[in-house]
Amino acid sequence: MLIRGIPVSEGIGLGRAVVVKESEYVVRKVKIEDAGAELRRFLDSIEKAKEQIREIKAATHESLGEKNAMIFDAHLLILDDPEFVNMVKWKIEEGVSAEFAIDESARFFEDLLLSLEDEYMRERANDIKDVALRLIRILNGEEQIDLKNLPEGSILIAHDLTPSQTAQINKQNVRGFITEKGGKTSHTAIIARTYGIPAVVGVEDIINKVKNGDFLIVDGYEGFVYVNPEEYLIKEYEEKLVEENRRKEELKSFLYVESKTQDEKRIKLFANVAHIEEIDAALKNGAEGIGLFRTEFLFMDRSQPPSEDEQFEVYKSVLEKMEGRPVIIRTLDAGGDKNISYLNIDKEENPFLGYRAIRFCLGNKELFKIQLRALLRASIYGNLKIMFPMITSSDEVYKAKLIIQEAEKELKKQGIDYSQNIEIGIMIETPSAAVISDILAKEVDFFSIGTNDLIQYTLAIDRTNDKVSYLYNPLHPAVLRLIKMTVENAHKNGIEVGVCGEIASNPEIVSVLIGLGVDELSVNPSKILSVKKKILQMKCEEEKRRAEDLLSWQ
Known part of the structure; x- marks a missing residue:
């Protein structure tokens, strides 16, 4: 079966499907005859849940550190909580199924916690929901999908993958992404x-x-997805994969070549990263610095x-x-398509036009200052x-710089060192x-031009909406x-301009x-x-003329 979609990341992936479905359940009230047997089912599910959570906690501790693993301590405490x-x-003794009893009990405690004013306690409602869902899945005999421990050669399929989900994924074992x-x-x-x-x-x-275990081919060049393809097609794509790997090896010859055009225009090549583990890949590919570290x-x-x-x-x-290479760290860019639940950003009709990025940070000064203090200390x-990020006026820059100055004064008073020569930039x-x-x-x-949003706002197009x-x-x-x-205004004032949006990665647009x-x-x-290969092949003066032509294109 051939299915078509939008190709967004080049490459060819062959592997087995892992389907991630949204965690939504409708648990119906079912009367039971043997309450004793149902109680045993429930107690067995608790033990299995504890075993799963301990395994996930250990894996999280190893890959993401102790603090990230601590959330699972709360899940274990819920399973031992006598009230729950x-x-x-x-409820089981009243004659209902274990699934229904768990669902009803969890909803009771969720509502109770959500009614409290304390933010930390409100967040515990999500932990109860997660635990209840795990127990119900165990009782239904459903296999748990652990994104941190995906099998090697996985093709991940989902309605959509949220930032928090992708943060958990072991990318080494993933051969492709497919989303609706x-x-x-x-x-x-x-x-x-x-x-x-x-x-x-x-x-x-x-x-x-597609179901779990189906063999898939993901063609990130053409946007094709083949489900359980015939042998000749598998062989054809295996050959394409060999050729793709050959081209990657060829690119390694440019690793130590200076990035400049044929007429000697020097172009700095930096990397966009979101996690520390990506830095090794950036250095391996010859990054001269980090042009965007996404702190969200x-x-x-x-x-x-x-x-x-x-x-x-x-x-x-x-x-x-x-x-010692330059590292540009972007302050928290929450909101828009990056929803962080505990920040309590209200749901908005137009989140990309709402309370996000620098607007949120200026409205949450203490949270912002904590990040700035950490940055100053690390400098x-x-x-x-x-x-x-997301600057729209000089007033926003002024207010943000004032908070940096406050953070500097606090550190100085505490006798904590920080660099006196930190450059400040905006997107x-x-x-x-x-x-x-x-x-x-x-x-x-x-300046750093974030073309993803600039294009979206200029053309009035929601970049997450596949219909437009x-x-x-x-x-x-x-x-x-x-x-x-x-660019012209920056150069008149003696400052440099980078581009950190997705089009900077497109060799066909780099020349423009x-x-x-x-x-x-x-x-x-x-x-x-x-x-870099593209830069080495071009002449800057020729590209200037081409760009001028495009400026008046209709």
């Missing part, structure tokens, strides 16, 4: 390209067309924000690993640059920022004119960006060498 266990027992939702700049697409994993999105009803991933897959010390350790490790271990990802880039350039040390994704055009004259304006005058490209680690 006794309520389930009482998404476009070329969806979160799944970005993560897939970061790790060099083939991905096809916008595949209608895929979770019902530190805040995901947990029940409360990371502490100042925890953030400090992460930022310190990143800087030390980069050994002495490398070449740190701090970048603010140009709104049309308003591009239009006033002449003003903003006087307030900061560098075909309108998402990086080469639209309006987008190119905003980029040109930003260089023609528009950008100084630096920050790309997914897996794309660094292919982008």
